[in-house]
Amino acid sequence: MFSKLSLLATSLLVTLAVANYPPPPAGTANQCCGTVANNKNPVVTAVAAAVGVDLSGILGNIGVNCNPITVLGNTCSQTAVNCNANQLGKGLINVGCVPITI
Numbered sequence: 001m002f003s004k005l006s007l008l009a010t011s012l013l014v015t016l017a018v019a020n021y022p023p024p025p026a027g028t029a030n031q032c033c034g035t036v037a038n039n040k041n042p043v044v045t046a047v048a049a050a051v052g053v054d055l056s057g058i059l060g061n062i063g064v065n066c067n068p069i070t071v072l073g074n075t076c077s078q079t080a081v082n083c084n085a086n087q088l089g090k091g092l093i094n095v096g097c098v099p100i101t102i
Helices: 002-020 042-050
Strands: 028-037 061-068 079-084 093-099
Touching (some): 028 042, 042 093
Antiparallel strands (some): 028 061, 079 093
């Protein structure tokens, strides 16, 4: 009986946490990126050059080799960020990224 009550209480708490989790701002996406840096970082510039993207006018953090974080509880063993919806180089580069905690 105690285990059923415990399961019910846990389910209720998870439901409340999901219901109160603030959504990201419109036009943004949570991403798990292999590299997050500015446009002066050698890794970022090398990847951008390889796909023909000019990053000279980009300000802020740039995410490279990112995958969407779409499921609650999904983990990210690299760098979790929230990026604006601008993807360059066939989705390999995400701009306007801000670190997040998941």
